[in-house]
Amino acid sequence: MVEERRMPSDGFVLAVLVLLAVFFVLTPFTARSLQGNNALLGEQSHFHLGLAQNMLEPSSYHLQDVTPTLFNSLVAGILIIANPMLTSKLLPIILGVASVILFFLTAQRVLGDMEERSLAGLLFIISPLFIVVFTTLTPASLVLFLSLLCWWLYDRSPVLSGVTLSLLVGVHATAFIVTAVLLVAYGLLRGSWKHAAVSGAIGLFLMVLLDAFFGFVAGDALIMSSSFNDFFVSLGANFGYSFFLLFLAAVGVIAAWSKERRQIVASLIIGGVFVFSFSDMLARVLLVPLVAMLAGKGVLVLLRRPWTVRSIRNITLFLVGLSLLFTLVFTISGQVKAEPTMEKLEALRFLHTSPPDAVVLSSPDNGVLIERLGRRQAFLDNAQQDQERWSAAQQVFLSYRMGTTVPLLQEYGITYVFVDERMRDGGVWTYEEQGLLFLLKYDDRFVKLYDAGSNVVYRFTG
Amino acid sequence: MAPEQATARQQTATRIIIALFIIIAATRIIIAYQSPHPDYDGYLPLRQVESIHQTGLPLFEDELSYGGRARVFSPLYTYLIALFGLVLPKLWLVKVLPNLFAAAIVIPAYAFARILTKHEGLAIITAGMTGLIPALFLIGINDGSPITLSITLLVTTMYLFIKSRKSGKHLDWLLIALVALILLHPLSLVFLIGLLLYTALLRVQSMKISPKDVELLLFTLFFTAWFSLVVFKKAFVMHGSNVIWQNIPAMELSAVFSKVTLLSAISSTGFIALILGVGGLYYGLTETKRKSIVFLTGMVAGVVILIWFRLIALRTGLALLGILLALASGYALHRIVDYLRKTKAARLAWAAVAGIIAIFVIATLPSMLTTELTDTPTAADIEVLTWADEHLSEDAIIMGAPIEGNLIAGVAHRKNVMDTDYLLIPRVEERYEDTITLYKSFFKIDAVSILQKYGATHVYVSPQTEAFTDVAHPRFLDDEQCFSLVKTATDGTVQLYGLTCSLRGEEYG
Numbered sequence: 001m002v003e004e005r006r007m008p009s010d011g012f013v014l015a016v017l018v019l020l021a022v023f024f025v026l027t028p029f030t031a032r033s034l035q036g037n038n039a040l041l042g043e044q045s046h047f048h049l050g051l052a053q054n055m056l057e058p059s060s061y062h063l064q065d066v067t068p069t070l071f072n073s074l075v076a077g078i079l080i081i082a083n084p085m086l087t088s089k090l091l092p093i094i095l096g097v098a099s100v101i102l103f104f105l106t107a108q109r110v111l112g113d114m115e116e117r118s119l120a121g122l123l124f125i126i127s128p129l130f131i132v133v134f135t136t137l138t139p140a141s142l143v144l145f146l147s148l149l150c151w152w153l154y155d156r157s158p159v160l161s162g163v164t165l166s167l168l169v170g171v172h173a174t175a176f177i178v179t180a181v182l183l184v185a186y187g188l189l190r191g192s193w194k195h196a197a198v199s200g201a202i203g204l205f206l207m208v209l210l211d212a213f214f215g216f217v218a219g220d221a222l223i224m225s226s227s228f229n230d231f232f233v234s235l236g237a238n239f240g241y242s243f244f245l246l247f248l249a250a251v252g253v254i255a256a257w258s259k260e261r262r263q264i265v266a267s268l269i270i271g272g273v274f275v276f277s278f279s280d281m282l283a284r285v286l287l288v289p290l291v292a293m294l295a296g297k298g299v300l301v302l303l304r305r306p307w308t309v310r311s312i313r314n315i316t317l318f319l320v321g322l323s324l325l326f327t328l329v330f331t332i333s334g335q336v337k338a339e340p341t342m343e344k345l346e347a348l349r350f351l352h353t354s355p356p357d358a359v360v361l362s363s364p365d366n367g368v369l370i371e372r373l374g375r376r377q378a379f380l381d382n383a384q385q386d387q388e389r390w391s392a393a394q395q396v397f398l399s400y401r402m403g404t405t406v407p408l409l410q411e412y413g414i415t416y417v418f419v420d421e422r423m424r425d426g427g428v429w430t431y432e433e434q435g436l437l438f439l440l441k442y443d444d445r446f447v448k449l450y451d452a453g454s455n456v457v458y459r460f461t462g
Numbered sequence: 463m464a465p466e467q468a469t470a471r472q473q474t475a476t477r478i479i480i481a482l483f484i485i486i487a488a489t490r491i492i493i494a495y496q497s498p499h500p501d502y503d504g505y506l507p508l509r510q511v512e513s514i515h516q517t518g519l520p521l522f523e524d525e526l527s528y529g530g531r532a533r534v535f536s537p538l539y540t541y542l543i544a545l546f547g548l549v550l551p552k553l554w555l556v557k558v559l560p561n562l563f564a565a566a567i568v569i570p571a572y573a574f575a576r577i578l579t580k581h582e583g584l585a586i587i588t589a590g591m592t593g594l595i596p597a598l599f600l601i602g603i604n605d606g607s608p609i610t611l612s613i614t615l616l617v618t619t620m621y622l623f624i625k626s627r628k629s630g631k632h633l634d635w636l637l638i639a640l641v642a643l644i645l646l647h648p649l650s651l652v653f654l655i656g657l658l659l660y661t662a663l664l665r666v667q668s669m670k671i672s673p674k675d676v677e678l679l680l681f682t683l684f685f686t687a688w689f690s691l692v693v694f695k696k697a698f699v700m701h702g703s704n705v706i707w708q709n710i711p712a713m714e715l716s717a718v719f720s721k722v723t724l725l726s727a728i729s730s731t732g733f734i735a736l737i738l739g740v741g742g743l744y745y746g747l748t749e750t751k752r753k754s755i756v757f758l759t760g761m762v763a764g765v766v767i768l769i770w771f772r773l774i775a776l777r778t779g780l781a782l783l784g785i786l787l788a789l790a791s792g793y794a795l796h797r798i799v800d801y802l803r804k805t806k807a808a809r810l811a812w813a814a815v816a817g818i819i820a821i822f823v824i825a826t827l828p829s830m831l832t833t834e835l836t837d838t839p840t841a842a843d844i845e846v847l848t849w850a851d852e853h854l855s856e857d858a859i860i861m862g863a864p865i866e867g868n869l870i871a872g873v874a875h876r877k878n879v880m881d882t883d884y885l886l887i888p889r890v891e892e893r894y895e896d897t898i899t900l901y902k903s904f905f906k907i908d909a910v911s912i913l914q915k916y917g918a919t920h921v922y923v924s925p926q927t928e929a930f931t932d933v934a935h936p937r938f939l940d941d942e943q944c945f946s947l948v949k950t951a952t953d954g955t956v957q958l959y960g961l962t963c964s965l966r967g968e969e970y971g
Contacts, residue, residue: 234691234698243687302680305673309633312677319684326692426888431915 007114013121014104021100021125024328025093025134028335039345039373040088041338042238043365045137046372047383049088052076066383070170071139088137095141096134100125102148103289109155111293113300120296126324128233128242128331129288135335140239140285143168143175147286150179151186162202174282180204181273182286188266231278233331239281241291242327244320249291251298340369344420347455348374354416354459361396361409362418363427370418379414397428398435402443405436409460417446421454475582479572479589486593487565489830494557494604497838502865502926503882504556505872507543507606511555514544526871527878529859529917532886534697536689538645539608556606564602564610567785568593570618575792577624578754584799587819588792592617594822595784596829597730601777604835609778612647617785619643619653620761624754627674640682644689652764652774652782654682660760667751697885706773709884711894714864718776729829731784734822739787742794755793762786839869842951843924846958847873849949854920860958861900861913862922863930870922879916901931906945909938910965920948924956 028041040046051068052075053059068076078087103124107117124130133140146168153161165183169176180200187194230237253267270290277283302320307313340348351360351374358376367381380393392408399405408414417440423429429437440446440458450457500508510520520540524533543555550559568589575588602610622636644650657679664671691698697705707715728736743762746755765786769779795815802811843866850860851874859877860870867881880897884890896912900921903909913921921939928934939945944963950956 234695243691244684247683247687307677308673309677311634311637312681315637316677316681316684319681319688323684323688323691326688330695430889430892432917434915 010104010108010114013114013118014101017100017104017118017121017125018097020122021096021130021134022093024125024131024332025096027332028131028135028338029089031332031336035342037340037342037345038085039340040085040137041335042136042138043339043368043382045088047368048072048075048137048139049084050368050372052079053084056080069139069172070167071142073170074142075137092134092137092141095145096130099130099134099141099145099148102145102152103292106148106151106289107293111296116296116300118296119299120293123245123248123295123299123324124289124292126328127245127288127292128327129239129285131328131331131335132239133285139171140282143171143282144285144288146171147175147179147182148289150183151289154183154186155190155192158198159202162198162200163206165200166202166204166206172282174280175286178273178276178280178283178286181269182290185266185269185273188262188269191262230281231284233327233334238334239284241284242324242331244323244327245291245295248295248298248302248320250294251301252294252296253298255297255301256294339365340373343452343455344369345373347418347420347450347452347457350450350457351376351416351418358415359413360416360418361393361414363420363423364390364393365422365427366418366420374418376416379412396436400435400438402439402445405439406445406462410462415460417458417460419456419458424454471582475572475586478586479568482568482586482590482593483565486568487562490561490564490599490603491558493599493833493835494561497604497835499839499844500553500556501603501605501835501837502839502867502869503607503837504605505868506881506883507540507556508552509868509872510540511544511547511552514541515547520544524871526876527867527881527883528887529877529879532696533883534694534885536645536647536693538642539611539647542611543606557604560602560606560610563614564598565593567598567614567617570614570621571785571789574617574621574624574789577621577628578758578789578793579796581796581799584792584795584815587795587815588789591732591735591788591791591819591822592785594826594830595732595735595781595788596826597732597777597781597784599830599833600730601781603833604838608647609649612643612649613778613782613785615639615643615646616649616653616782617789620656620757623678624757627672627753636678637681641685644682644686648690649778650682650686652761652768654679654686655764655767656757656761657682658760659763660757663747663756663760663763664753667747667756669751669753669756694885700886700888705885709887709890711884711891713891713894713898715772719772722776722780727780730780731787732822733825734818735784735788735791738791738794738818740790742790742792742797745797746790746793755790758786758790758793762790837865839866839873840925840955842953842956843869843926844873845951846922846924846949846956850874850876850920850958853949858920859916859918860920860922861897861916861918862924863927864894864897865930866922866924866926876920879918898931901927901933901936904937906938906941906943906963907965909936910944910961910963913961914965919961921945921959921961922956923959 032038032041040049048071051066051072055068055072055076056079075087075091078091082090100121104117104121107120111117111120133144146164150161150164150168153164161183165176165179168179183200184197187197231240232243233240234243257263257267270287273283273287277287299320302317305313348369351358351370354360354376356376359379360370360374360376361379362370364380364382364384367378367384370376370378371381380389384390389412392412396405396408396414417436419437419440424432424437429435431437433441440448440456445461446458447461448456449459509526513519513521520535520537521527522533524531527533543559546559547555571592572585572589575585575592576582579585579588598613601607619636619639622632622639626632626636640650640653643653657675661671661675661679664675694705697709701709739762743755743759746752747759762783765774765779765782768774769776769783774782795818798818799811799815802808802814847870850858850870854860854874854876857877859879860874861879862870864880864882867878870876870878871881880893887893893916896915900909900912903912909921913919921936923935923939939947939959944961945959946962947957948960949958
């Protein structure tokens, strides 16, 4: 008698997925706290927290130039009732858990097979983008959550789906456009493109309305620019795809392929978004659920395929598992090592002992950290709009002449220089004694105040 | 055919193949011993072996290259030659072993050709042609690189793939060969791309794709990708997609490719092999639609694509192309014999083959026998660098042409500013351009600032630096205030200068 395999219930699978998701996003925080580093992960988190706090109580001079988004308003709203650290760490996790639930509920409708949706769910939560997005205080977390909400509401209520769609505009215009395009493709696949039209029309109408009355549309700020190398985590991308996940998704596409016209059109639309995602981080984030679903299908194809050679099957499947695990570990360890590191945190704490009016010159990537954690004014950060400052910093970093450097430092009142490993490792300089590094070493107008390996603080005595 | 007759033929074939192996190996080794020294890059494997013998580990952290850097590479070949290095003289690891590996290509080539032609004689001829391809005589003769073993292993893998498809046997051997190839050298990418194109061609030709082909493709893809990401993780993170070009400076890349004309490319792949190979592939694809020919076509197309996009070293690409076309030539010869046998000139069939072979030999032999080692240091190089080893301070850093980097590290045992392994080197373009700028400098201030930028204490001037920069004697070296001649070779062709001054902050540009 053939015994039928007992499948776990949807509720059980969802609970396991939620627990796993929480585990994966908590791991980097836990590992960092064990090292004594309780700071938020990545400069972005500090930047968005700063922006939200600035909305409640304007303090930072340079953040005045940055337009906050719906995401920052949400963070600011929570900050009224909760502690900043708790808000910053918990909000992404809550959005992550909600996204997992919405993903699974959507997959229930799209993927008929229980095994398929369980696998898709698992691949969704172990994808590098999921982990990075939901461990960082970034607008991308809200974008992914709202997009999944749109998908889930789509079959239930196109009107509500449209309202949700319009909210995406408040985070970033690209998020709205990409989600709307994907909804059209989804509508075509489901044979309900009219729903997509209703959602899209309502979303567009509300977007115009909100923008006209409240200047709601968020554009270029906050979302990191990207290049092709930002596409794969293996190529050093932070917000990128795993090569293996994409390959499994490709297998899934081949398995699901049919010559129906609407499917071809939907595939072309998704293909277009995929090509766009090479250069746009938000598009990549928004495609993650789709990629995970297709990859789930791909894994199932490999598992269920009647392999002619058992040894090849076993090794290939082992390699698939190992590759995904490898990427997961790589991503989590990348988040554990995210800025600010413990060493940098200590250097920033040291900066805090400098005079309150100190102006610190460092890499623009360190700007937010110097302001938020060192509590001193950074000469430059990535939100800085003043082009003169950028060119002055460039001159100071690369000049070997005190005749060039001193007047610039004096003009901008720079009194401290903070140098870290990233700056020495190609971020600013390539060689040991290049430009300012040469002067810092040999000119006694620069006094080394703090030196902890790769993080060094100098005072410019003028 | 009686079984005894078949066995006798088989034995004769084996003897001829062994003879071919010996002839090719001997020729290559004789060429390698034209110079008593390894090629410039041949000093790196020797240092790797030395490191393994001393510490058990290859030079993943090399203190002498680029003044100190990390290296990423698959260590299998390094360990393999280190193992041989326990019993063989060190120089043999560069001059003998790689040439034995190269000559061994006749064995898998013979086996592969036997499947294609189903004829002992034609298979032997094909194997001979494969081993004698001129481009194969331009690689791995005297540099101790894993390329010769990788190419032989690639042809072995191809043979095992076709054999396992036909008989269902040899699958375990195929997996072993494939895994060894992947672990040995990125050349496994050629097999992967070839396999991808083979499946695509089968689809285009409306031929059946066997499940085994798909499974092998999946396995190769995953294993290659996984292994590459594990070994080259650091390089991928640092260089991004540029890692495909091994971070080779653009000027170097275009210089290598611009030196090759279409005629020289054709002559290095072998004119006869090219004509017969292309003809064989065309006939096989359009008329008989044999899967082994489709596979060979996929491999040829893969190599052409890799050469076109400069994703493979040119010499390696041309050698591979020549080898693959030589294999396809076997099939063309088989068709020629078959065709002539059906005509009134049946008796001339073998005479025609003999004629073609004669032309091949006449066209190939002179270039093969006149092969000269071009990338080998001169006695003057060795004299000056041996002096440097004995007299310079331990922390001296010598600036020379990139090709001389491994020589400086291997003979003088001093740090170089640049060599030919560009992976994991930040802003390599800038360093490369600075090296050229240095030799072309007229003024000491420019030269000293570049030397100080890299911490270099000595400047090496040789025929190679002249070839690299078109400057025989850099003018700035005449400034006796900042540069002193510390050593000249007896024949005067190589000089070593020491830097005797430094710039203060205010003097920098």
